[in-house]
Amino acid sequence: MVEIEGKQIIVTGGAGFIGSNLVERLAKANKVVVIDNLHTGSAVNLAKAIESGNVTVIEDNAKSIGDHNLKADIVFHLGFPSSTPMYRENPHLVDEVVAGMISVLEYAKKNSSKLVWSSSSSIYNGIKPPHREDAIPLVTDYYTEARIACERLAELYSKFYSVNSVALRFFAVYGRHEEFKKTYANLVTQFLWAMKNGEQPVVYGDGTQRRDFTSVDDLVEALIRSTGLDSFEIINVGTQKNYTINELIEKLNAALKTNIKPKYVPIPFKGYVMETLADTSKCERLLKFHANITLDEGIRRLIGDE
Numbered sequence: 001m002v003e004i005e006g007k008q009i010i011v012t013g014g015a016g017f018i019g020s021n022l023v024e025r026l027a028k029a030n031k032v033v034v035i036d037n038l039h040t041g042s043a044v045n046l047a048k049a050i051e052s053g054n055v056t057v058i059e060d061n062a063k064s065i066g067d068h069n070l071k072a073d074i075v076f077h078l079g080f081p082s083s084t085p086m087y088r089e090n091p092h093l094v095d096e097v098v099a100g101m102i103s104v105l106e107y108a109k110k111n112s113s114k115l116v117w118s119s120s121s122s123i124y125n126g127i128k129p130p131h132r133e134d135a136i137p138l139v140t141d142y143y144t145e146a147r148i149a150c151e152r153l154a155e156l157y158s159k160f161y162s163v164n165s166v167a168l169r170f171f172a173v174y175g176r177h178e179e180f181k182k183t184y185a186n187l188v189t190q191f192l193w194a195m196k197n198g199e200q201p202v203v204y205g206d207g208t209q210r211r212d213f214t215s216v217d218d219l220v221e222a223l224i225r226s227t228g229l230d231s232f233e234i235i236n237v238g239t240q241k242n243y244t245i246n247e248l249i250e251k252l253n254a255a256l257k258t259n260i261k262p263k264y265v266p267i268p269f270k271g272y273v274m275e276t277l278a279d280t281s282k283c284e285r286l287l288k289f290h291a292n293i294t295l296d297e298g299i300r301r302l303i304g305d306e
């Protein structure tokens with residue numbers, strides 16, 4: 001594992017699922033300021049990190065990053081509305097995402113901060129896998145459009161001002177601290193919660209859709225390693241192995257020693273992602289890292305944590 005030490009760090013969205021796992025690791029040896037509007041995040045996720053005495057939480061939007069007189073060596077920008085259906089309900093979340101991204105890029109420019117931020121594998125929606133970073137995205141939904149705009153803005157800041165941020169395209173991340181995401185939590189975690197209560201997991205379609213599931217512990221390692229890069233980059237973080245939803249349920253049944261059958265329902269909206277599979281060669285080349293926590297191991301960790 002690579003560690004960062006003695007730095008001033010801002011994490012937008014740091015009270016959320018992935019953000020709080022990252023902050024927990026950073027707070028061991030750095031001063032961390034979390035900026036989070038607590039939309040799907042909670043200070044509860046940060047309870048352990050706050051015990052270190054190294055974490056301050058500011059309840060605010062990412063777009064106000066420049067208003068708090070903060071000086072950061074590194075910014076992790078994860079503070080975006082985090083799920084596709086949210087944008088369908090309120091398309092103006094696209095405005096919020098772009099405003100937040102520009103403020104964070106301006107902040108990084110002014111303060112010469114390193115910047116690493118969350119893009120998404122949803123950019124590959126409808127494209128034949130394995131998914132490589134140079135694929136040309138299709139038009140599929142608001143969430144994806146917003147993230148493509150952010151990637152292009154980040155490239156623009158690299159060209160205009162040499163602000164060389166790293167965008168990681170996360171693939172289906174699961175792990176501890178997903179409780180406050182509720183129905184937006186990853187399927188691994190949602191199905192685990194349901195099946196532990198003896199309930200049937202609800203599956204869209206026939207369960208043959210495939211996901212490249214990534215443990216949050218692997219993702220945090222990739223985020224930290226990305227701070228070592230000096231060029232503008234877009235990098236996949238996935239395992240390069242995918243499973244059907246039916247296989248996921250078999251694995252959960254095996255881990256829980258249950259035999260619960262899924263409940264299949266029609267896919268309720270257009271643009272549902274049928275397959276994700278990361279090509280991880282760029283991640284291996286630039287970050288010297290491969291996400292190698294298997295789905296079985298990730299499920300074991302999740303059950304062990306509960």
Ligand SMILES: NC(=O)c1ccc[n+]([C@@H]2O[C@H](COP(=O)([O-])OP(=O)(O)OC[C@H]3O[C@@H](n4cnc5c(N)ncnc54)[C@H](O)[C@@H]3O)[C@@H](O)[C@H]2O)c1
Nearest residue numbers: 013016017018037038039040041061062079080081082173
């Ligand atoms: N979990 C995944 O599988 C996955 C996959 C691809 C991309 N991502 C991206 O990773 C990031 C973190 O997602 P997560 O899974 O931890 O979800 P999350 O909802 O737990 O985290 C997002 C956090 O950002 C906060 N937030 C939302 N809008 C904000 C704003 N405008 N300003 C400040 N804070 C704001 C939320 O309150 C929350 O704490 C998001 O950008 C998400 O889109 C996640």
